[in-house]
Structures are given as C-alpha cells and as structure tokens.
Amino acid sequence: MAKNKKDAANAAENINDKVAKLAAHTTSDDGELLTTNHGLRINDDQNSLKAGDRGATLLEDFILREKITHFDHERIPERVVHARGSAAHGVFKVYESQSAITKAHFLLDPSVETPVFVRFSTVAGSRGSTDLARDVRGFAVKFYTQEGNFDLVGNNMPVFFIQDAIKFPDLVHAVKPEPDNEMPQAASAHDTFWDFISVMPESTHMIMWLMSDRAIPRSYRMMEGFGVHTFRLINEAGESTFVKFHWKPLLGVHSVAWDEAQNISGKDPDYHRRDLWEAIESGAFPEWELGVQLVPEADEFKFDFDLLDPTKIIPEELVPVQRIGKMTLNRNPENFFAETEQVAFHVGHVVPGIDFTNDPLLQGRLFSYTDTQLIRLGGPNFHEIPINRPVVPVHNNQRDGFMRQTINRGKVSYGPNGIANNQPAQAKAAEGGFTSYNERIDARKIRRRSKSFFEHFSQARLFFNSQSDPEKNHIIDAFSFELGKVRSVEIRQRMLGIIAQVDKNLAAGVAYNLGLHVPQEPEQPMNLSFPADADPADYQPVDEESSIMLSDALSMLNTVKDTIKSRKIAILAADGVNAVSLNTVKDALVSGGATVEVIAPRLGVVIAEQDEKIPVDHTFLTAASVFYDAVYVPGGTNSVATLEAEADAVHFLNEAFKHCKAIAADEDALQVLEATYFSKKLPDDFSDVSVLTEGIVISNDTAKLTKQFIAAIAQHRFWERELPRKVPA
Structure with missing residues (x-):
C-alpha cells in the first residue's frame, strides 16, 4: 500500500513537473501585438506588398x-x-x-x-x-x-x-x-470559422456558394x-x-x-x-x-x-x-x-x-x-x-538534392559555359521559349488593396436571387445548421448582420431558426481586415447593385436534365417477382446508360414467378436508398407481399421519397407503396400510366411506365416534395 502511495505521489510530481516545463512554451495571443517569428512588430498583416x-x-x-x-x-x-x-x-x-x-x-x-x-x-x-x-x-x-x-x-x-x-x-x-x-x-460548422467569416465581409459571396447545393455534389462527374x-x-x-x-x-x-x-x-x-x-x-x-x-x-x-x-x-x-x-x-x-x-x-x-x-x-x-x-x-x-514528369525532355543545370533520380552526365552544371558549347541553351520565343507578358508597371511599393476590391455584397445578392425557390430554402437551412452549431450568440448575431446585407428574407429565415432577431444595422466596424494604422472607415465595405439582376447560369435548376447515363437505379424484389416487368425495365435503363442493381431480403438469387433465377446484388442490410438515384418496384404477388412486410424495404422507399428521387412501381406492387408514409399522395385510379408531379410513376403498362420512369430519372430530383415534408424515413 505504501509503495502504491509513493508511486502515485511520484506520478503527480512528474505531471506537475511536466506542466511547469511546458508552461514556458505555452502562449496566449490575447492582447498582444502581432509580430513575425523573429519578434518584429507587424504593422499590416492584411495585405501583401505590391507594386x-x-x-x-x-x-x-x-x-x-x-x-x-x-x-x-x-x-x-x-x-x-x-x-x-x-x-x-x-x-x-x-x-x-x-x-x-x-x-x-x-x-x-x-x-x-x-x-x-x-x-x-x-x-x-x-x-x-x-x-x-x-x-x-x-x-x-x-x-x-x-x-x-x-x-x-x-x-x-x-x-x-x-x-x-x-x-x-x-x-x-x-x-x-x-x-x-x-x-x-x-x-x-463551428465557432472559429464563423468568427473569422463574420468580420471578413469579402468572404460573403463565397459563403453563399458554400451554403448552396454546390457544396454537396452528387458526384465529381456532375460538378x-x-x-x-x-x-x-x-x-x-x-x-x-x-x-x-x-x-x-x-x-x-x-x-x-x-x-x-x-x-x-x-x-x-x-x-x-x-x-x-x-x-x-x-x-x-x-x-x-x-x-x-x-x-x-x-x-x-x-x-x-x-x-x-x-x-x-x-x-x-x-x-x-x-x-x-x-x-x-x-x-x-x-x-x-x-x-x-x-x-x-x-x-x-x-x-x-x-x-x-x-x-x-x-x-x-x-x-x-x-x-x-x-x-x-x-x-x-x-x-x-x-x-x-512532363512528356517532353527536361534540360537544365539543376542538380542533386533529396531523392534525385536523373543521372546527369558531363562536367557542366552552370551557364553560361564554353565547355559544353553553352548548352543547355536558352530558347528564343520563336522556339517556344516562355516570355512573360510585357505589362507596364509604374507604381510605389505599398501594402494596400485597390478601392475596387471593397464591394462585397452585390454578387452575393446576385447569386442568392438567381437561385430557384428550393435552392433558396436549402441555403436558409444550411446557414441555420452551420450557425446552429456555433456556440457564441455574438458570432451568430454578427453573421445575421452580414447575411442581411445580402437579402433581408434570407436573414429573417435564418434568424427565426436560430431564435434571434436580425440586427437593424450590422456590427461596426463590419470589416476587421485592415492595417494597424488605418482608419476603419476607409475599409468599410461598399454596397452597390450588380449590373444584372439575375443569372440563369448560377442556378442548378437550369442544368442538363436529358440523360440517365451512369445513374444508379435500385430494383426491390423478392421470390415470386414478375421477371418480365423486372427485365423489361432493367434492360431499358441499362440501354440508356444507367447502372441497375437488384436489392432483395437475402443474397444469391430470387426465384421469379416464371421460375427464372435473378441474381441479387445487395440485401437491405448492405444497401441504402442514399446510394441510388431512383427506385423501381416490380409486381409479382409473393414478391409484393414479402416487400410489404419487410420494414427495411418500406424504409428504403420512404427515404427515397424524402430525398426527392424518382420512384416507379407496377400497379400490381401498389400495396408496397401503400405501406409507406407517402401513400396518401397516391391517386385512386391507375387505369393508365400515371406520373405524379412529384416524380412517382405507377402503371400496369410496362412500356409506358418505363418511358415515364426514364424521363423522371433524368430530372434528377423533385424538390417540390420538400415543402410539405418531413417524411419520417
């Protein structure tokens, strides 16, 4: 017991000794003047030295x-x-x-x-x-x-x-x-980032892009x-x-x-x-x-x-x-x-x-x-x-250093030289030699930004105004999520003042979600990025109107929506599935360039009504709707009954609906859809192909269903579903 107490006392002493030794190297920048690593006090840390x-x-x-x-x-x-x-x-x-x-x-x-x-x-x-x-x-x-x-x-x-x-x-x-x-x-989504952004109004335009859907692309191939x-x-x-x-x-x-x-x-x-x-x-x-x-x-x-x-x-x-x-x-x-x-x-x-x-x-x-x-x-x-490595040869007088691989021959590693006939020689412009553009420079050395850089809000406003209504809602949600993770109310309030310079309705929507009020005026000085001896008024952001009010190119609403190439489609199936409808839809999707995978309660194969064995790609345990762009449920009495009773299958469909994806089903599979949360949105009569405005296709005519389903997938999303949401998926 005595030994244990002694060991504990020694450990505590060692810890205290370590803390004391670290204290000499522990610093805080609170209230200190900015310096270089060599102790030189810095007058301007906001601008590089320019001509x-x-x-x-x-x-x-x-x-x-x-x-x-x-x-x-x-x-x-x-x-x-x-x-x-x-x-x-x-x-x-x-x-x-x-x-x-x-x-x-x-x-x-x-x-x-x-x-x-x-x-x-x-x-x-x-x-x-x-x-x-x-x-x-x-x-x-x-x-x-x-x-x-x-x-x-x-x-x-x-x-x-x-x-x-x-x-x-x-x-x-x-x-x-x-x-x-x-x-x-x-x-x-944390304090230090938004603290920085809230006192750097030049970041406002970029923040609008970061809070938009551009920040969460479907794939690298689609950005x-x-x-x-x-x-x-x-x-x-x-x-x-x-x-x-x-x-x-x-x-x-x-x-x-x-x-x-x-x-x-x-x-x-x-x-x-x-x-x-x-x-x-x-x-x-x-x-x-x-x-x-x-x-x-x-x-x-x-x-x-x-x-x-x-x-x-x-x-x-x-x-x-x-x-x-x-x-x-x-x-x-x-x-x-x-x-x-x-x-x-x-x-x-x-x-x-x-x-x-x-x-x-x-x-x-x-x-x-x-x-x-x-x-x-x-x-x-x-x-x-x-x-x-470039695809062209490299010739210069640079030698040696860590990890050198080239074995240079000869005595010469300098220029000009006479021993090697002054080679490697400089290339004339006519021989492809790089020459810098002959731009005239006539200025004093100075740490300053041009006044033409002080306008920070007009293009942020242009970006927001150019978004579709769903995209605007997503931006409000993104700001609300990010600032909701910020613990400092002061930072949240300061950011609301910045956002209000872009759009009052945007700021009001975010403020409501945060339980705050939009400030009447932004905190002053709005911009803390200025040199030590500068008058903050000289760095006050200028707010001008953009020369154009809207830009269609800034909204993804206007992007390409005419192809299903490389889209991933899930087909939900179980034993007793209708192989004819499954294969018809699958073949059409593959012909259009899509990737199709069959999801079932177990791996191996499902045995179709016609005794055809259909390979299974994933089970509901390893697959999820978030990996797919759309989902199709074929008919078949036993398959439909199994899927209706399979909670993961119903969840798969609910989640696909929640995320605004195209959904198709044979009319024979209607009871699976009726088990979902969104079944109340389905019409009563399916005597002919039916395409809901929210991207749900149901029909007893496989050819028509396939055509409409492909058109729905090409639209990518049906964001109008988000207004009455939230689906408990």
Whole structure:
C-alpha cells in the first residue's frame, strides 16, 4: 500500500513537473501585438506588398513569405488542404484552333490529343474524412503538353473566400478543427470559422456558394470546375486577352440533399471516390467541356467589379462562356499513393500562351505551391516522380538534392559555359521559349488593396436571387445548421448582420431558426481586415447593385436534365417477382446508360414467378436508398407481399421519397407503396400510366411506365416534395 502511495505521489510530481516545463512554451495571443517569428512588430498583416494597389506581389515581402512558409509546412506528410482526393487519367482535345487568342500549342491543333491527370478533392478534411462534407471541392487538371506541363488548379466554385494570399493561413486555421480539441473534422460548422467569416465581409459571396447545393455534389462527374482567377492568354503577336476558365460537365450539375449527405457519410464515406472509380471501370467515362470567358485588354475596367478580385465572377450574361474543347477521363490510377497522392500541382506551371495577372491571391499561390511540395514530397526533385514528369525532355543545370533520380552526365552544371558549347541553351520565343507578358508597371511599393476590391455584397445578392425557390430554402437551412452549431450568440448575431446585407428574407429565415432577431444595422466596424494604422472607415465595405439582376447560369435548376447515363437505379424484389416487368425495365435503363442493381431480403438469387433465377446484388442490410438515384418496384404477388412486410424495404422507399428521387412501381406492387408514409399522395385510379408531379410513376403498362420512369430519372430530383415534408424515413 505504501509503495502504491509513493508511486502515485511520484506520478503527480512528474505531471506537475511536466506542466511547469511546458508552461514556458505555452502562449496566449490575447492582447498582444502581432509580430513575425523573429519578434518584429507587424504593422499590416492584411495585405501583401505590391507594386501599386493593383500591382504584382513582390518577392521582397518577407512577412508574406514567412507566414505562408510556416503555414505550408504545418502538416506532415498529408496536404495541409485538399488532403482527401481521388484522381483519374484522361485526354483533352480542342475543338478548333484558338490561335486568335493564344499560342499555347495544345489549344491550336484539333488533331492533338493531350494526356491529362485530374485530381478532385475536399478542402478542409483530413485524408480519413468523408467525401460528403459540406465543403469546396478541388478540381485540378494537369495537361501533359508538348511544351511542358500546364496545371489548371481550380475548384468547383468560381470565387474564393479571400482577396489576398496573405490571408490564406488565417482562413484555413479558422476552418480546420479547433486547435484546443481538434474538432470538428471536415466541417465549417463551428465557432472559429464563423468568427473569422463574420468580420471578413469579402468572404460573403463565397459563403453563399458554400451554403448552396454546390457544396454537396452528387458526384465529381456532375460538378463544374473553375480556374477561379483571371488569367491571360497571349497570341503569337503578343496580344493579351483576359480569360476565366470553366469546366462544364456533360452530365449536368447535380447535388444531393443535406440529410442524404449525412446518411451517406455514415454508410459509405468513400461515396464520391467509389462513384468516380466505378464509372470509369464500367466504361461510363466522365466528360467536361473546357469553356473560356474572354475579355479584351481594352475592356479591363468596363465592369462594375474588378477582374483581379478573386471574390467576383464575370456573369455569363455579360461575357458568355465559349466551349472550346472536351476532356474525357478514361483510366483509373494503377496505384493510389504513387499517382493520386504524389501528384504535385502548381498554379505556376504554365506554357507559352498562358500567363498571370496581378490577382493578389494568384500571386501568393505562385510562391506557396512550390514551397508546399518541398516538404510534402521530400525535397526539390518532386518533379521527377513519374506522375509529375512532363512528356517532353527536361534540360537544365539543376542538380542533386533529396531523392534525385536523373543521372546527369558531363562536367557542366552552370551557364553560361564554353565547355559544353553553352548548352543547355536558352530558347528564343520563336522556339517556344516562355516570355512573360510585357505589362507596364509604374507604381510605389505599398501594402494596400485597390478601392475596387471593397464591394462585397452585390454578387452575393446576385447569386442568392438567381437561385430557384428550393435552392433558396436549402441555403436558409444550411446557414441555420452551420450557425446552429456555433456556440457564441455574438458570432451568430454578427453573421445575421452580414447575411442581411445580402437579402433581408434570407436573414429573417435564418434568424427565426436560430431564435434571434436580425440586427437593424450590422456590427461596426463590419470589416476587421485592415492595417494597424488605418482608419476603419476607409475599409468599410461598399454596397452597390450588380449590373444584372439575375443569372440563369448560377442556378442548378437550369442544368442538363436529358440523360440517365451512369445513374444508379435500385430494383426491390423478392421470390415470386414478375421477371418480365423486372427485365423489361432493367434492360431499358441499362440501354440508356444507367447502372441497375437488384436489392432483395437475402443474397444469391430470387426465384421469379416464371421460375427464372435473378441474381441479387445487395440485401437491405448492405444497401441504402442514399446510394441510388431512383427506385423501381416490380409486381409479382409473393414478391409484393414479402416487400410489404419487410420494414427495411418500406424504409428504403420512404427515404427515397424524402430525398426527392424518382420512384416507379407496377400497379400490381401498389400495396408496397401503400405501406409507406407517402401513400396518401397516391391517386385512386391507375387505369393508365400515371406520373405524379412529384416524380412517382405507377402503371400496369410496362412500356409506358418505363418511358415515364426514364424521363423522371433524368430530372434528377423533385424538390417540390420538400415543402410539405418531413417524411419520417
């Protein structure tokens, strides 16, 4: 007993000693002045050093470099952001020569097929998090061109949270799990994120996108991609054209319901990964068209927003998207680590004919990407990893370093030189040598943002007003969910003040759900992102009306709805099913490009009325309606009786209805539907094919049912069901 007491006393002493030793290294930033890691007090931590307020970011900015460098090296070995990803190989072909606007070779010759490697990702979560988090999705494309690699590193949303790269570490620190308890994972619904957003009004437009259905895509194959920044295209004559890059999916842009996303996260957190992999394995190759919005150099200042502001879009009604080529993903990686994990994208990997602008977020990314890969991939030779190698030879005087694979011959590793006839030689522009656009710069060094960057609400308002009524309801629900997870009432109240600048009805709907009132005026100063010596009034957001009131391109209501290719359809069946109707519907769906799976009470086969053995793909134990786009119940007396008594089958249908999916049933299977919660919505007479406006198809005519069911599936969702909801599924 004495020994135990002594051991306990020693343990307590050791713990106290450890706490004391840690105390010297424990800090709190409350009430302290901001410094660099070397103790230098920082006057402006909100703006990078530029050549004029709209000029290029300067390499001299040691404060930016220290902040970004430390941030880039915070996580080992996974990516700090975009850690969870999925990728595929493919090809790109331009439709016709774009020589009028660019000299980039892969955009000139329609006969050239350029290999690509594409990585999709979530942003905030770790490698082990779920695919279905409410989050931005990365959309990065590596073109292996004959002039070297071109990386178009973008997202599935066309704007970003911040205007200046110096704020990126702050943004990610805010959205990542809180540092005291490492929670929550892969979620923005917590205090630190919304605290940051509530005092950064420049994030308002991006937040509208994040709270929309765009943040929970149906699949990677059904989401748009954007280059985010304004780039330049340069033609042979040296003429510059501003460009925004878009990826338009040929399957349309579709989402899942938020409740459905949460269910999928629990049942299959690899849902998006699996979907992409299985689609390619089955030959349903995903396709996107590359689109460009082109603005002549002379029109740089013609809009009521700044082209260099990454929190702004160019509405498609002002500058239409021209579709200039198509990308097809047709091969899965052979090894996830060697390819998907080790691929290194860099916004600075460009080819002649593509160049940068002075977008301050883009300028910071040009530094950050190389720095990140140095630590993540072990050193300066990450370009030699097979997935990162260009398809053209590499010649330069760079040598040695960790993980060097190239065996360089000869004595010379410098230039100029006489020993090797001054080779490798510099390439003339006519030989494909890259030359930066000759942009005039005449400005003072300054840490400041252009006044043209201070308008934060008009495009957020344009986005919300352009949504359909169901999409607006989803945004209200998303804000209510996210802010409902915020413990600080002060932060909730402050965010309501920001939301009210976008739309009063939006703010009122969220406030009602939170049990709060919308503030008469937003908290002042509204913007806390300003330098130490600045007058807050000089950084007050400007609120102007957009030059257009609505944009059809911003709503998914107007997306492609003419195909069932690669959609997953569940057929519920049991012994005694009508094989004729089951096979007729299944064959038609497969012919239309859909994937069909039979769900039954047990694995193996079901014995049809006609004694045909029908293979079972899943049981109700391993399948769930959230994995499918639609569900069909064929007839057959014994099958129908079994399914009616099977609680999981009834739940399957209730859940499909709750998530607004197409449902079809033979009239002989009506008693299964009558066991559901939504049976009261069914009509009394089914003498002919019946299609309810809410996507339910019931008929005794299999041919007509099939035709109507396919049309309903192509609509993707019937969101009008949500108004009288909530189905207890």
